[in-house]
Each structure stands twice: as C-alpha cells, then as structure tokens.
Amino acid sequence: MRNLKTTRLVVIRTQELGESDKLITGYSKESGKIQLLAKGAKRSLKRFVNKLELFSCLTVQYNDKYRLPIINWAELLDSFLPLRQRYSSYTAAILICEHLYYWTAANDGDEELFSYLLWFLKELAHQPARSSQFLVLFLSKFYDRLGYRPDLTACAICGKLDNTAAPFAFRIGQGTIICRRCYIKRGAISLALPTIKLLGLAFELPVEKLSRLKLNTQTCREALNLFRCYGRYLLDRDIQAWQALNTAGYPILM
C-alpha cells in the first residue's frame, strides 16, 4: 500500500475522458500541481458525486503506481458552490485557477500559496460584490510569493514618490515605476499614487488581514491592468480568462 498517498487540493481544471472517466488537475498543498484520474467518475455516483467539480476543496487518496495516478476516494471539504452559480464569480475563480495552472509545477507544493487560494475562494463565495478587490489582492500575494513582486517603492529614476509626480508609469520589463516628471510616454501602464500605496500594503499584510483593504474602482482597474500586462510579459502568453472577465463587467482595460 506504499503507493497510496493522501493530499488536500483544490480542483483547478477538469476534463472528461472517454465514456466514464474524468481527469482532474488540482493545486495541492503538499505536491503543487497534480493530475489525477477519476475512473468511472461519470458512472459511479456514490463515490464521486458533486465532489470533483471546479473550485472544490477535497481530501483525496490516490494511487501513484500509475503514470497517471488514480483516485481511490475523495472527501469534499468545501464545494464553494456560489462560485459556480454566479457568472462574475465563476470568471474570477477561473482566472485564478488558470494562474495556478500555468505558473505552478508538479511536486512543488507551497503551503502559503495554497492558503492564498483558499482565502480567495472563500472571500469570493461570501462577498461577490468585492470580487475585483479580491482579484487584485490575490494577484498581489501571488506574484510576490513567486518572486515577482513589482518594485513600487519610488520612481526608479528620481527616487520620489509623491502626488506632484503622479501618475506613475509601470515598466513591465523592469518591474519598476517611473514618475510623470521622469517619463512621458503615451500608452504606459498608468498608476495613481493610491494604487501604488495600496499594492504596497497588500504585499506586506498577512493573508488573513487582506480583506480589510478597501479598493475603489480606479485602483482595481489600474492594478488589474498591471497584473494582466506584467503576467503576459513574464509568462509570454495571455491567460484566456481575462477576456471573460471583460464580458463579465470587471474594470479591465482591453
């Protein structure tokens, strides 16, 4: 039985396989990104009913003797059902799942990142009206944790950070900001001072205190634009779900 392993995970992607099987991609606390096969998932109602859905948090036992490990049993810890019932919440949760899918690897668990994910899903399920804010706060913690925290402490040229020099422009390639006095270019990723200050707080605050931060629409728009462009540059691809967020009415610059 030494091939049997147990882990806690969030389902970040699902795929039907053939007549009756389901392929689950999860982000797990212990192992990072993990792909598991649920044999007979579409037939065996008792074993897996309503458990292997997107965004569900589960404890699973699986057998890793096979190239594609097979799930033995799954216990549902939280289904985060409201996220599948409201389009705007669904698109936001998909965006975050896609971030985990593309940015994380197998056998590379990160307890901290896992706790950010659970925090995000929980807050989004309970306070859907604040979904843009939770996206910004999650992405701040996410990029910071991956080692890509943008340096927003001051203008990278003159070292100033005050309102007379605002708005600031974010330089994707360097991950730094330049003030209006030092840099004049159309089409830059513009950041007002309150956005910069707020992201600075989000990087520092522990995850359980993040919800205290209140972000207005302009801050959300600027921050989401920053993370979208920065992520696209770092990953060298655009994450599809940003488009869906646009149609769901999020403050996104397309």
Ligand SMILES: [Zn+2]
């Ligand atoms: Zn400057």
